[in-house]
Amino acid sequence: ALGKGRLTEDVLESLEEKLLAADIGIETAQAILEGVRKRARGGDVTPDQLLEWLAEEAKGLLPELPPASTLARHGSKPYVILFVGVNGAGKTTSVAKIAHRLVAEGNKVLLAACDTFRAGAIAQLETWAERAGVEIVRHQDGSDAAAVAFDAYAAAKARGHDVLLIDTAGRLHTKDNLMEELRKLVRVLRKHDPALPHETLLVIDGNTGQNALPQFRGFGSVTDLTGLIITKLDGTAKGGALLTLSREFGAPVRWIGVGEGLDDLIPFDREAFARGLFS
Amino acid sequence: QLTDKLDNVFRRLRGQHQITEENVSESLREVRVALLAADVHFQTVKEFIAAVKAKALGAEVLASVSPGQMIVKILHDEMVTLLGGQSEEPRFAGSPPVGILMMGLQGSGKTTASGKLAMLLRDKWHRKPLLVACDVYRPAAIEQLKVLGAQLGVPVYDEGLGDPVRIAKNGLQAAREQGCDTVIFDTAGRLQIDDDLMIELEKIQAAVKPSERFFVADAMTGQEAVNVAKTFNDRLDFTGVILTKMDGDARGGAALSVKSVTGKPVRYVGTGEKLDALELFHPDRMASRILG
Ligand SMILES: Nc1nc2c(ncn2[C@@H]2O[C@H](COP(=O)(O)OP(=O)(O)OP(=O)(O)O)[C@@H](O)[C@H]2O)c(=O)[nH]1
Ligand SMILES: Nc1nc2c(ncn2[C@@H]2O[C@H](COP(=O)(O)OP(=O)(O)OP(=O)(O)O)[C@@H](O)[C@H]2O)c(=O)[nH]1
Ligand SMILES: [Mg+2]
Numbered sequence: 001a002l003g004k005g006r007l008t009e010d011v012l013e014s015l016e017e018k019l020l021a022a023d024i025g026i027e028t029a030q031a032i033l034e035g036v037r038k039r040a041r042g043g044d045v046t047p048d049q050l051l052e053w054l055a056e057e058a059k060g061l062l063p064e065l066p067p068a069s070t071l072a073r074h075g076s077k078p079y080v081i082l083f084v085g086v087n088g089a090g091k092t093t094s095v096a097k098i099a100h101r102l103v104a105e106g107n108k109v110l111l112a113a114c115d116t117f118r119a120g121a122i123a124q125l126e127t128w129a130e131r132a133g134v135e136i137v138r139h140q141d142g143s144d145a146a147a148v149a150f151d152a153y154a155a156a157k158a159r160g161h162d163v164l165l166i167d168t169a170g171r172l173h174t175k176d177n178l179m180e181e182l183r184k185l186v187r188v189l190r191k192h193d194p195a196l197p198h199e200t201l202l203v204i205d206g207n208t209g210q211n212a213l214p215q216f217r218g219f220g221s222v223t224d225l226t227g228l229i230i231t232k233l234d235g236t237a238k239g240g241a242l243l244t245l246s247r248e249f250g251a252p253v254r255w256i257g258v259g260e261g262l263d264d265l266i267p268f269d270r271e272a273f274a275r276g277l278f279s
Numbered sequence: 280q281l282t283d284k285l286d287n288v289f290r291r292l293r294g295q296h297q298i299t300e301e302n303v304s305e306s307l308r309e310v311r312v313a314l315l316a317a318d319v320h321f322q323t324v325k326e327f328i329a330a331v332k333a334k335a336l337g338a339e340v341l342a343s344v345s346p347g348q349m350i351v352k353i354l355h356d357e358m359v360t361l362l363g364g365q366s367e368e369p370r371f372a373g374s375p376p377v378g379i380l381m382m383g384l385q386g387s388g389k390t391t392a393s394g395k396l397a398m399l400l401r402d403k404w405h406r407k408p409l410l411v412a413c414d415v416y417r418p419a420a421i422e423q424l425k426v427l428g429a430q431l432g433v434p435v436y437d438e439g440l441g442d443p444v445r446i447a448k449n450g451l452q453a454a455r456e457q458g459c460d461t462v463i464f465d466t467a468g469r470l471q472i473d474d475d476l477m478i479e480l481e482k483i484q485a486a487v488k489p490s491e492r493f494f495v496a497d498a499m500t501g502q503e504a505v506n507v508a509k510t511f512n513d514r515l516d517f518t519g520v521i522l523t524k525m526d527g528d529a530r531g532g533a534a535l536s537v538k539s540v541t542g543k544p545v546r547y548v549g550t551g552e553k554l555d556a557l558e559l560f561h562p563d564r565m566a567s568r569i570l571g
């Protein structure tokens with residue numbers, strides 16, 4: 001559609017494709033288009049107006065949250081944040097980025113290397129700890145992840161850390177034994193304090209399509225998810241599955257990963273994200 | 280299930296034991312929803328549906344099956360054809376050392392797949408592989424590959440942090456010297472829009488001329504699979520695709536989109552984190568998975 005015109009079936013179809021291309025999914029796409037149709041009320045619209053409305057409808061589906069940096073201004077010390085998610089989503093890198101931010105805000109941060117399974121996982125987090133200038137608690141490769149978490153909390157308490165960040169192994173939500181391992185880690189942590197962890201952040205790869213929903217459901221059934229990190233949005237994927245996550249679960253997205261360096265994490269911004277879907 | 284949904288369409292519309300333009304169009308609307316939910320690219324869905332419609336309208340419904348079952352059979356057969364028809368494993372032929380270049384987005388499973396291929400080459404093909412560590416960016420990437428090599432008893436060539444192109448060249452030379460007949464080059468994950476890193480990959484390719492170039496893609500990738508694959512293919516002309524994390528519940532529609540837009544075959548699927556979790560890609564199994 002080039003100039004001003006009616007909202008024809010053709011125009012709606014090309015709008016729908018724009019929505020689908022952003023991984024918004026067919027159902028949410030149709031809900032958004034219904035919203036746009038209502039706004040048009042059968043009148044003439046310009047392409048700019050349409051994009052404006054699309055962004056507004058999308059934004060309307062996204063949660064209004066208190067700013068993410070209220071993270072560490074919490075009563076508890078140490079404030080404990082658990083990072084979970086499927087394999088390769090960007091958990092370890094995100095732990096490093098959050099650590100970096102917290103240090104810049106004046107916090108004393110401790111990392112817990114609870115991916116005791118994957119080749120080079122502990123070495124990877126150790127490198128990040130060094131780069132971010134934070135301490136790390138780790139055991140041997142192949143040791144018990146829950147035990148590392150338990151020890152890390154004790155260390156954080158003893159050494160007066162403000163925040164403890166727990167990195168866990170990637171796991172598919174369909175693997176019952178691995179989800180049980182995660183439950184066990186949480187149970188063991190709670191031996192110290194039933195309020196732990198104070199936060200659980202689900203890390204989702206921004207390239208993910210509709211599998212984002214089963215991931216959220218799966219991890220959500222193991223532990224209360226207090227926030228989401230959507231990574232790799234510096235690529236061409238738009239992360240539109242987030243709209244359906246918001247629409248269905250009120251998914252509280254907090255951070256966006258936009259690169260592989262310590263600084264490449266930005267607080268989630270509804271307006272910017274909604275606009276970015278259609279750029 | 281899709282068959283049930285389609286049977287309902289035929290039940291709702293009249294003339295339920297005959298395939299008509301109306302009930303085919305209505306059925307294909309359901310199919311479109313199912314395929315989009317399975318992460319097939321919307322353009323691929325469009326083309327696929329058009330092809331199926333043509334076949335469905337020309338089809339005769341057998342008395343023994345419901346029209347819904349008939350359409351599903353056409354859908355399945357058409358999808359199997361689009362996915363390559365049958366499994367076709369690479370032969371790794373050519374004068375040794377045969378090179379295998381791994382490429383793809385960050386976190387897609389390249390390093391793990393490199394280890395899996397090393398195991399496959401040694402155990403199934405009785406070859407002597409060498410792993411080459413060309414990822415000098417990701418913290419402890421070289422360590423990760425070395426650990427996998429040690430687990431397998433497969434040698435790993437690395438130069439620590441250095442120039443990936445030089446590491447690749449030297450790795451190839453090391454293979455010759457060590458009598459390894461296959462070389463697997465693990466590379467850093469990269470965005471297809473990162474021109475510097477794409478040029479680096481092109482330079483590695485030009486330097487070691489690998490006869491196999493595998494695009495490693497995550498089965499949960501959404502619509503962007505097409506743009507990513509197309510760019511990697513336009514620039515690197517990959518020879519095959521490895522679809523990882525197929526042990527999850529992602530429907531894997533990206534497989535259809537990538538095959539359809541690049542024409543390149545999916546060779547293997549990753550079915551777990553362990554090094555033995557690599558299987559040959561089966562178009563019929565994938566078709567059933569995508570159709571749901
Ligand atoms: N471009 C880009 N790459 C990212 C981002 N976040 C993480 N990565 C990269 O994605 C890859 C995987 O990141 P990891 O932090 O190892 O992911 P993980 O979830 O810890 O992986 P597992 O522990 O193996 O499950 C690495 O190459 C990271 O550099 C991001 O926001 N943008
Ligand atoms: N469940 C499952 N996990 C897999 C599979 N393939 C790889 N992984 C896991 O996915 C994560 C990422 O794998 P890597 O091999 O590090 O991915 P990569 O492409 O080399 O990552 P970068 O080098 O950072 O781009 C790890 O946790 C692997 O164990 C698979 O087929 N199934
Ligand atoms: Mg990790």
Ligand SMILES: [Mg+2]
Pocket residue numbers: 389390391414420466467468
């Ligand atoms: Mg790697």
